[in-house]
Amino acid sequence: MLFERTAIAKKPEELARLELQQLQQTDLLTPDLVFKDPYLLGFLGLKDSFNESDLEEAILREIEKFILELGNDFTFVERQKRMIIDNADFYLDLLFYHQRLRRLVAIELKLGKFKAAYKGQMELYLRWLQKYDMQPGEESPIGLILCAEGNKEQIELLQLDAANIKVA
Incomplete structure (x- = not known):
């Protein structure tokens, strides 16, 4: 405001x-002050048709610019973070750490419009990170779903803020 x-x-x-x-x-630094919407990723140089893997490759190629677009205090941790849950492999696209928020930031890349199913996927990743990767003194991990377009009403009805999930 x-x-x-x-x-x-x-x-x-x-x-x-x-x-x-x-x-x-x-x-007093809150996730709402850190995360913005939209993120402008034109500097990645992607053409008309690309997939999530192309997007991820472009972000890593331009990691410094991507971190600057995210904001201050972000540190890159890992790409394609492997999580084994019930003997099945799951992969988080990008994992960052925010120093001032003292928390892990899980980023999922989606090409199309936001879908309600993304919430469940991100919640699973966040709970896994909380159980296995969170260090003493850190806050609970937060998720950022980067998608081409939001579905504002779905996002509102799903109460993503209560689940520590942001969409941009």
Whole structure:
């Protein structure tokens, strides 16, 4: 809401400075302040038709630019994170760590519109990471589903925020 408060403020620069100073003093950093929507990935140079593997390859080729697009304090951890669940292999596309949030960030890449089934997939990955990869002092992992287009009502009805999942 800072953008809206700044837009209607009589002294927008001062308001923005005070708000940012308050955030720095309280060190109150939430996932909603970290993750944005949309992410602009045109720098990846992908042509009209590509698949999730092509997208992943392009992100890794341009990892520095991708991390800068995500924001500050992200560290790349792993690609195609293998998880064995009930003797079956599952693979998380990308795993990052956010230093100030002190949590793992699981990223799933999807080419089409958001589908409700993505929530279950991401929840499975997040619970596995929480059980097997989370270190003492860290917050619970958070998931980011990057897809071509969101289905706003589905996202709202699924209450993804309560499950620590973001869609962009």
